[in-house]
Amino acid sequence: MRGATQAKWVMAAAAVALAATACGSGGGGSSSGSASGGGGVVTAFWGDPQTTLEPANVNEVNGGKVLDMIFQGLQEYDAKTGKARLAAAESITTTDAQNYTIKLKSGLKFSDGEPVNAASFVDAWNYGALSTNAQLNSSFFGYIEGYDKVHPDAGKPSAKTMSGLKKVDDLTFTVKLTQKFSTFPDTLGYSAYYPVPAKFFTDHAAWVKNPVGNGTYKITSWTKGQGMSLVPNPEYQGDMKAQNKGVDLKVYTSDETAYQDLVAGNLDVMDQLPATQTNNAQSDLQGRYINQPAGIVQTVSFPLYKKDWNTAQAAKVRQGLSMLIDRPSITKTVLAGTYTPATDWTSPVLGEAGYSKDMLGEFGTYDPAKGKQLIEEGGGIPGGKLTISYNADRGNHKLWVDAVCNTINKALGGGTCVGNPVGTFASFRDQVTSKQMTGLFRTGWQMDYPTVQDFLEPLYTTNGSSNDGKWSNKEFDKLVGEANAETDSAKAVATYQQAEKLLVQEMPVIPLWYQNATAGYGANIGNVQLNPFSVPVYSQITKK
Amino acid sequence: MGRYVLRRLLQMIPVFIGTTLLIFLMVHALGDPIAARFGDKAPDPVVAAQIRAEFNLDKPLWLQYVLYFKGIFTGDFGTAFTGEPVIDLMARSWPVTLKLGLTAFVIEAVVGIALGLVSGLRRGRLTDTVAMAFTLIVISIPVFVLGFTLQYLLGVKWAVIRPTVSYGAPLNELILPGLVLASVSLAYVTRLTRTSVAENLRADYVRTAVAKGLPRRRVVTQHLLRNSLIPVVTFLGTDLGALMGGALVTETIFNIQGVGYNLMQGVRRQESATVVGFVTVLVIVYLVANLLVDLLYAVLDPRIRYA
Numbered sequence: 001m002r003g004a005t006q007a008k009w010v011m012a013a014a015a016v017a018l019a020a021t022a023c024g025s026g027g028g029g030s031s032s033g034s035a036s037g038g039g040g041v042v043t044a045f046w047g048d049p050q051t052t053l054e055p056a057n058v059n060e061v062n063g064g065k066v067l068d069m070i071f072q073g074l075q076e077y078d079a080k081t082g083k084a085r086l087a088a089a090e091s092i093t094t095t096d097a098q099n100y101t102i103k104l105k106s107g108l109k110f111s112d113g114e115p116v117n118a119a120s121f122v123d124a125w126n127y128g129a130l131s132t133n134a135q136l137n138s139s140f141f142g143y144i145e146g147y148d149k150v151h152p153d154a155g156k157p158s159a160k161t162m163s164g165l166k167k168v169d170d171l172t173f174t175v176k177l178t179q180k181f182s183t184f185p186d187t188l189g190y191s192a193y194y195p196v197p198a199k200f201f202t203d204h205a206a207w208v209k210n211p212v213g214n215g216t217y218k219i220t221s222w223t224k225g226q227g228m229s230l231v232p233n234p235e236y237q238g239d240m241k242a243q244n245k246g247v248d249l250k251v252y253t254s255d256e257t258a259y260q261d262l263v264a265g266n267l268d269v270m271d272q273l274p275a276t277q278t279n280n281a282q283s284d285l286q287g288r289y290i291n292q293p294a295g296i297v298q299t300v301s302f303p304l305y306k307k308d309w310n311t312a313q314a315a316k317v318r319q320g321l322s323m324l325i326d327r328p329s330i331t332k333t334v335l336a337g338t339y340t341p342a343t344d345w346t347s348p349v350l351g352e353a354g355y356s357k358d359m360l361g362e363f364g365t366y367d368p369a370k371g372k373q374l375i376e377e378g379g380g381i382p383g384g385k386l387t388i389s390y391n392a393d394r395g396n397h398k399l400w401v402d403a404v405c406n407t408i409n410k411a412l413g414g415g416t417c418v419g420n421p422v423g424t425f426a427s428f429r430d431q432v433t434s435k436q437m438t439g440l441f442r443t444g445w446q447m448d449y450p451t452v453q454d455f456l457e458p459l460y461t462t463n464g465s466s467n468d469g470k471w472s473n474k475e476f477d478k479l480v481g482e483a484n485a486e487t488d489s490a491k492a493v494a495t496y497q498q499a500e501k502l503l504v505q506e507m508p509v510i511p512l513w514y515q516n517a518t519a520g521y522g523a524n525i526g527n528v529q530l531n532p533f534s535v536p537v538y539s540q541i542t543k544k
Numbered sequence: 545m546g547r548y549v550l551r552r553l554l555q556m557i558p559v560f561i562g563t564t565l566l567i568f569l570m571v572h573a574l575g576d577p578i579a580a581r582f583g584d585k586a587p588d589p590v591v592a593a594q595i596r597a598e599f600n601l602d603k604p605l606w607l608q609y610v611l612y613f614k615g616i617f618t619g620d621f622g623t624a625f626t627g628e629p630v631i632d633l634m635a636r637s638w639p640v641t642l643k644l645g646l647t648a649f650v651i652e653a654v655v656g657i658a659l660g661l662v663s664g665l666r667r668g669r670l671t672d673t674v675a676m677a678f679t680l681i682v683i684s685i686p687v688f689v690l691g692f693t694l695q696y697l698l699g700v701k702w703a704v705i706r707p708t709v710s711y712g713a714p715l716n717e718l719i720l721p722g723l724v725l726a727s728v729s730l731a732y733v734t735r736l737t738r739t740s741v742a743e744n745l746r747a748d749y750v751r752t753a754v755a756k757g758l759p760r761r762r763v764v765t766q767h768l769l770r771n772s773l774i775p776v777v778t779f780l781g782t783d784l785g786a787l788m789g790g791a792l793v794t795e796t797i798f799n800i801q802g803v804g805y806n807l808m809q810g811v812r813r814q815e816s817a818t819v820v821g822f823v824t825v826l827v828i829v830y831l832v833a834n835l836l837v838d839l840l841y842a843v844l845d846p847r848i849r850y851a
Contacts (some may be wrong), residue, residue, distance in 0.1 A: 136582060261706075
């Protein structure tokens with residue numbers, strides 16, 4: 001039986017093969033977790049967080065969703081107005097916009113029963129700032145005195161704690177800033193400033209696996225790559241008590257797939273609807289659809305570190321280019337109405353606290369003849385050719401870059417402007433931050449907290465942490481400094497806007513449009529709102 | 545034959561080292577992954593330097609590769625940026641993809657060979673024409689179009705099934721994704737089998753078998769089909785690897801958190817540990833599948849022997 005012996009060897013080889021690949025399998029597929037949470041539990045769209053869930057380390061939406069559900073900060077932002085209101089803090093007071101005294105409400109607890117006190121905040125902030133902890137959002141503590149000691153620009157830190165943070169008593173602590181910063185209290189609702197329990201330090205690995213916070217919800221289970229279940233936290237005493245019996249966050253491989261589940265009724269709430277479905281969403285979901293401006297502004301920046309773009313006359317070229325972009329028709333057709341044409345460098349979510357409807361003025365209106373004239377007065381486009389670089393791996397960047405180039409080419413002649421796709425977001429950002437751009441490039445800003453300061457200081461001051469184009473203007477820096485020192489908020493906003501006017505004159509970055517936040521929800525779901533950060537306010541969602 | 549198997553297994557080692565090195569270099573060529581972790585913000589130099597040190601990204605490339613390879617031998621496939629060991633990622637995604645891949649493989653092999661045999665035996669008649677037209681249509685439709693269309697019709701419009709697969713990927717929910725994944729290969733298997741069967745139908749040994757007076761059933765299964773399967777087996781063997789690695793599109797459409805999904809996420813975040821780890825296992829799957837195909841030749845055709 002030749003065949004039989006041959007077959008035996010095949011089996012033997014197969015066995016070796018299985019043994020070799022066995023390292024890849026084992027104990028993986030737990031088929032638990034009912035897909036559609038019944039009994040008042042809301043199922044919601046999610047993706048795998050990209051970082052650990054330490055408060056100062058989360059800087060993307062998936063991790064942020066969880067943090068906002070399981071933590072209560074000193075302040076929280078109203079979903080409708082975007083205004084900050086006190087949450088864990090009883091009061092935040094100052095006399096000079098530089099020294100702040102923060103008093104906590106008494107009796108607050110983490111979901112494991114541990115009390116929330118001044119140390120919970122002071123220790124968390126010191127942890128977040130210390131450079132050896134490698135937290136992605138460390139820079140948020142940069143205004144606090146002593147940050148340069150715990151987070152020097154190079155080398156090892158010379159201190160473990162910031163000298164500007166002092167515990168006064170169990171429920172009170174003081175913060176001393178390195179400069180006057182009148183909107184500092186408004187920033188304290190951001191996730192980097194959340195408190196952590198003692199367990200965070202005593203058993204860090206366990207906390208990272210199963211984060212414990214002081215917010216509306218607590219985590220009951222978290223299967224990486226699949227989802228997370230949250231139930232209301234019985235210890236929570238704030239204003240945002242859960243109106244449902246819990247939230248099941250479900251990881252989806254793509255937003256298209258999640259959208260199909262939403263339409264089929266297997267998913268209750270989905271934010272960030274896929275761009276390709278925005279035309280259908282209204283009818284597919286029979287009106288259960290939200291589309292509103294968000295705190296995200298999309299811009300294109302000039303590489304002002306390149307001499308060609310930084311001549312005395314180049315400002316006219318930059319202004320002229322802004323006038324060649326047909327914002328209303330691109331947002332309406334190419335972007336399917338999920339963007340709103342920009343009129344300034346901030347966002348409509350700020351409302352009276354800094355948003356302006358006519359800041360850009362004539363440079364925001366489509367006027368090819370005038371734009372072309374300005375460009376010619378400014379000496380024409382350097383080199384005669386224009387590229388707009390963008391990352392091609394996500395979003396609809398290719399669509400609008402091509403459209404923008406189209407409207408520019410219409411005025412300046414075909415072939416003047418071309419898109420320059422870069423493979424991934426990672427390599428695109430790498431090229432931007434290492435100053436390798438030669439033409440225009442895509443930039444965008446999602447606010448950290450709803451203040452006009454956040455839209456201007458990090459992006460356009462000389463040493464701004466996200467000044468990608470390296471624009472520098474002493475007058476602008478001075479005005480922002482003055483606005484930061486102003487304790488009267490209306491006056492502060494006016495000074496910030498005065499600084500913003502310099503952006504109109506110099507046009508280092510062309511504002512394009514504000515991104516809208518979109519969401520859809522199921523038939524038995526009620527009270528879905530999006531907060532200023534475009535994330536659904538899960539705690540207030542009701543389910544029949 | 546034992547020596548042959550041993551030799552083939554030894555040959556896998558240089559192939560294995562070469563492919564991992566190539567993939568390592570390719571992921572590296574994409575650029576520095578750290579900048580993306582800060583989103584639209586400029587990276588904090590101190591934090592960036594620490595993360596680089598943590599993932600060995602500050603070392604010269606050859607040293608990174610050596611360190612990575614050293615890790616593999618101690619069962620350490622490195623960690624993803626989330627701090628999760630890559631081995632855990634593999635442990636939860638490989639079983640899922642294996643299930644999907646095998647489902648597709650069974651569909652493709654059984655339906656494909658059956659269809660091919662029938663149309664090969666009835667060449668030129670109506671059954672054959674219909675089968676050929678059907679496979680031509682399947683081949684010309686891209687997988688994602690087929691996937692989205694079936695998902696929309698069956699899952700959303702008629703609501704016969706759930707549009708997405710639930711977590712853990714139960715077998716009954718994998719039938720539609722398996723069918724979509726198998727579709728193109730199924731068409732190829734049908735066509736290969738058909739041609740091979742039609743050709744061998746005129747071979748001397750078949751004529752002899754018929755002349756001997758063997759029952760038709762025995763002629764077809766023992767003589768005709770067995771010899772006609774050799775090219776089909778080659779195709780199926782290499783396709784097994786392709787089904788595992790190429791499930792990306794199908795996995796994304798049907799929300800299956802398998803190898804393709806994790807690989808895609810790894811590429812997007814430029815996590816070399818994740819990408820190299822997953823591809824390494826894929827390479828092993830390809831190599832082993834190829835070896836099995838070569839050995840199966842000998843079982844199917846007694847004239848082929850390995851020394």
